[in-house]
Amino acid sequence: MHDLVKQLPHVLNFPPSSTKGEWWKDQIICGDSLPILRVMSDESIHLAITSPPYNVGLEYDSHNDKMPYEEYLQWLTLFWKELYRVLVPGGRFALNIAPTSIKDFRPIHYHMTRDLVNLGFIMRTEILWYKQTMRRRTAWGSWKSPHNPHMVPSWEYVLVFSKGSWALEGNKADADITGEEFIKYSDAFWQIQPETRGRQPFLKSLYPPRRGRKAPEQKANSHPAPFPEELIKRLIKFYSYRGNVILDPFGGIGTVAAVAQRYGRHFVHLDLSKKYCAIAVERVAAEMKQMRLDEIPVRKPENTPVAASVAVAKRKYAPRKKVRRK
Numbered sequence: 001m002h003d004l005v006k007q008l009p010h011v012l013n014f015p016p017s018s019t020k021g022e023w024w025k026d027q028i029i030c031g032d033s034l035p036i037l038r039v040m041s042d043e044s045i046h047l048a049i050t051s052p053p054y055n056v057g058l059e060y061d062s063h064n065d066k067m068p069y070e071e072y073l074q075w076l077t078l079f080w081k082e083l084y085r086v087l088v089p090g091g092r093f094a095l096n097i098a099p100t101s102i103k104d105f106r107p108i109h110y111h112m113t114r115d116l117v118n119l120g121f122i123m124r125t126e127i128l129w130y131k132q133t134m135r136r137r138t139a140w141g142s143w144k145s146p147h148n149p150h151m152v153p154s155w156e157y158v159l160v161f162s163k164g165s166w167a168l169e170g171n172k173a174d175a176d177i178t179g180e181e182f183i184k185y186s187d188a189f190w191q192i193q194p195e196t197r198g199r200q201p202f203l204k205s206l207y208p209p210r211r212g213r214k215a216p217e218q219k220a221n222s223h224p225a226p227f228p229e230e231l232i233k234r235l236i237k238f239y240s241y242r243g244n245v246i247l248d249p250f251g252g253i254g255t256v257a258a259v260a261q262r263y264g265r266h267f268v269h270l271d272l273s274k275k276y277c278a279i280a281v282e283r284v285a286a287e288m289k290q291m292r293l294d295e296i297p298v299r300k301p302e303n304t305p306v307a308a309s310v311a312v313a314k315r316k317y318a319p320r321k322k323v324r325r326k
C-alpha cells in the first residue's frame with residue numbers, strides 16, 4: 001500500500017522547484033502552457049492531442065475565451081510552434097476543433113491547418129467526429145424558406161498532423177491495437193457520443209437560451225468541454241506505441257492523461273486551471289489504483305489452502321478399485 005501512495009500524482013505548480021531531467025513526464029502541471037512548453041526539451045513527445053479553448057465565450061475556470069479572431073489564431077500559433085519543437089521526428093499532433101466560427105462563417109479548421117502547415121507540419125488526415133447531437137437543435141435561420149437557412153454542424157474535426165516524417169519509429173511488440181480496432185478506426189468517420197449532454201458548448205455560443213429559459217448551470221466538478229474517453233482511446237491506440245509520451249497542452253479535467261495511463265503510455269498534462277488540474281489528478285490516481293488492483297494475481301481455486309486439503313481428503317477417502325483374485 002505504501003508504494004502505491006508514493007506513486008500517486010499530485011498537482012505540480014509551475015514553475016516547479018526542480019527541472020532536472022524529464023521533470024514533466026507523468027505530471028499534472030498547473031500553469032500557462034506556453035512558458036511550460038518553452039522549457040520542455042526538444043523531441044520528447046510522441047503524440048500530442050488537444051482541444052484548444054474554442055474562443056466562443058465559454059466559462060472556463062481561469063481563461064478569457066473571447067479574443068478577436070485573428071488574435072486568437074496568432075495566440076494559438078505560439079503554442080503550435082512549441083509543440084512542433086517538442087515532438088519527436090514522426091511524432092503526431094491530433095487537433096480537435098469544432099466548426100465554431102460558423103456564426104460568422106469563418107472556416108476555422110482551414111485557418112488552423114494553414115497555420116500548422118506553415119510551421120512545417122505534414123497534414124495526414126481529417127477525422128470526422130460525428131456527435132449525433134442534432135435532436136436538440138433550436139435555430140434554423142429562415143425556417144422553411146431558402147431566404148437564409150442555416151446548416152448546423154453535428155460534428156467536430158480531429159485534424160491529424162505529423163512532424164517531419166509520416167512514419168513513427170517504434171517496436172512492433174509495443175503496438176497494442178487489435179485487427180478489429182484497426183479496421184474500425186481507420187474509417188475516419190467516428191460516431192461517438194459527446195461527454196456533455198444536451199446543448200453542445202459551441203452551439204451554446206451561437207444560440208443563447210430560448211426566451212424565458214435559463215442557461216443550464218454548470219456542476220461544481222465539471223468542465224464545459226471534456227473529451228469522451230472513446231475518442232482519446234482510438235487516437236492513442238491508432239497513433240502511438242505502448243511506452244510513448246502523450247501530451248495535452250490544454251488538458252482540462254485530464255481525459256488524455258487518464259486514458260494514456262490506462263493504456264500504458266506516459267502522459268504530460270498542462271492546464272491553467274487549478275480546479276481542473278485537481279480533477280485530473282483524481283482521475284489519473286484512480287487509473288493507477290485500478291492498474292495496481294489488476295496486477296494482484298488472482299489465486300486459482302485449486303491453489304487455495306482449503307481446495308488443497310479437499311483434494312488430499314478426496315485422494316485419501318476415494319473408494320478403492322476392487323482387485324479380482326484369480
Ligand SMILES: C[S@@+](CC[C@H](N)C(=O)[O-])C[C@H]1O[C@@H](n2cnc3c(N)ncnc32)[C@H](O)[C@@H]1O
Binds near residue numbers: 031250251252255271
Ligand atoms: C476545450 S478545453 C479542453 C478540455 C479537455 N480536452 C478535457 O477533456 O477536459 C480547453 C482548456 O484549456 C485551458 N486553458 C486555457 N488557456 C490556457 C493556457 N494559456 N494554458 C493552459 N491551459 C489553458 C482551459 O482551462 C480549458 O480547460
